[in-house]
Amino acid sequence: MVAKNLANEMNSPEKASQPCPEPLLSICIPTYNRPALLKRTLTSLQAEQHADIEVIVTDNSDNQESQLLVEHFFQAALYPWRYHKNGPGLDAHENMNVGIGLSRGEYVYIVHDDDYLLPGGLAQILQRLRDNPQHYQVLMFGVKVVSMGQMTLKRQAFKRADYLAPATALEKLFSNSSFARQPSIVVRKEAYDKVGLWDPSKSPPGDIDMWMRLFGEFGVYTFPEVVAAYTVHTGALTMLSVSENSVFHIGAFQNIFEIARQRKLLPEKVLDRSRASFFHQFILACTFRCLVIGEIGTARKMMRLFYLPTIRQLPPSMKWLPLKLLFRLLLMS
Numbered sequence: 001m002v003a004k005n006l007a008n009e010m011n012s013p014e015k016a017s018q019p020c021p022e023p024l025l026s027i028c029i030p031t032y033n034r035p036a037l038l039k040r041t042l043t044s045l046q047a048e049q050h051a052d053i054e055v056i057v058t059d060n061s062d063n064q065e066s067q068l069l070v071e072h073f074f075q076a077a078l079y080p081w082r083y084h085k086n087g088p089g090l091d092a093h094e095n096m097n098v099g100i101g102l103s104r105g106e107y108v109y110i111v112h113d114d115d116y117l118l119p120g121g122l123a124q125i126l127q128r129l130r131d132n133p134q135h136y137q138v139l140m141f142g143v144k145v146v147s148m149g150q151m152t153l154k155r156q157a158f159k160r161a162d163y164l165a166p167a168t169a170l171e172k173l174f175s176n177s178s179f180a181r182q183p184s185i186v187v188r189k190e191a192y193d194k195v196g197l198w199d200p201s202k203s204p205p206g207d208i209d210m211w212m213r214l215f216g217e218f219g220v221y222t223f224p225e226v227v228a229a230y231t232v233h234t235g236a237l238t239m240l241s242v243s244e245n246s247v248f249h250i251g252a253f254q255n256i257f258e259i260a261r262q263r264k265l266l267p268e269k270v271l272d273r274s275r276a277s278f279f280h281q282f283i284l285a286c287t288f289r290c291l292v293i294g295e296i297g298t299a300r301k302m303m304r305l306f307y308l309p310t311i312r313q314l315p316p317s318m319k320w321l322p323l324k325l326l327f328r329l330l331l332m333s
Helices: 035-046 065-076 092-102 121-130 166-175 189-195 206-218 237-242 246-262 268-292 296-307 321-330
Strands: 014-016 025-031 053-059 081-085 107-110 138-146 152-156 162-164 185-188 220-231
Touching: 025 035, 025 092, 025 121, 035 065, 053 065, 053 092, 065 081, 081 092, 092 107, 107 189, 121 138, 121 220, 138 206, 162 166, 166 206, 166 246, 166 268, 185 189, 189 206, 206 220, 206 246, 246 268, 268 296, 268 321, 296 321
Parallel strands: 025 053, 025 107, 053 081, 138 220
Antiparallel strands: 014 081, 107 185, 138 152, 138 185, 162 220
C-alpha cells in the first residue's frame, strides 16, 4: 500500500497514547517551528472531545518546543494521540506523508499548524462521515479565511450538499486558484492508496497536484458547513508565491496544467479558459496581498508577471479584467 507507515523507516523519537480500536477519522497535524500557532490548533481540538478520532502530530522542528507543547496538551485527551519527531531533511509534503502513514482511521484530515477548527466544526465533519452510505472518497467543507489576528477576511462555503463529478470538480479547481484550501478537505485513506501520496517534486503547487489527482479520480462531495479557519500570513507557504521565485512558481503551475492537458482531463478549450482564469486570479491575489502589507514594489513585480510570454498568450479573462485594470492604475506611479 502507498499509504504505509513511513515513520517506521526513520528511527525517530515518538510518543503515543495506548492503542484503541480503529478510529473513524485521523486528524494529522504537520508542524515546523511554530509552537505558538500549533497551540492554537491543538486548543481548537481540545474544545471538542470525540472518541472516534485520533490526533497525530508530525514534527519537522529543529527544537523540542513543539514536542513539549504536544505532550502537555494531550495529558487530558480522551482520544488516542501520537507525536512523531521526523528525522532531518524532510520537507512539508513528506511531513504530511508521514502523518498519513501513521494514521489508522478510515478517513484522514490534514490540518496545518497555522490553521484551526471552528467551534462545532469537528462534530459536523464526523456527522457527515457517519451519514455516509456512499463511502465518499473526497469531501470538501467550507472554511473561513482569517488573518493572523483571527479577523475574518472571507467566508468560503458551498450553498448546499452536492456531488461534483470529476470533470466539474477539475474545471472549478483549474479556474480558481483558491477553490480548494487544505483544512476544507477530508480524504478516505484508501483514496491515497489509489492516487499516491503528496509529491515533494511538485512543490510549490503540491496541493493543486494532489487535488487534481483526487478530483480527477473520484470527484468531490461538497458540504455547506464551515468547519475550519485558513490563516493568511506572511509565513504561510502560499505567501512564498510573492517572493523572488515568483516566475518559478508560475512555471510550476504551468507544468500542472500541462500534465492535465497530456492526460486529457478536460477538453482543450475548457482547460485553456480555466487556465486563463486561474493565472489572472493567482497574480491579482498575490498583488492584493502585497498591497495589504504595504509591499508596493513587490506588488508591481507581481503585476509584471502578466508580461511573461506564457501568461501573455493566454486568452483574456473578462471576469478579472476590471481588477487587473484597477491595480495597474494604482501601481503606475
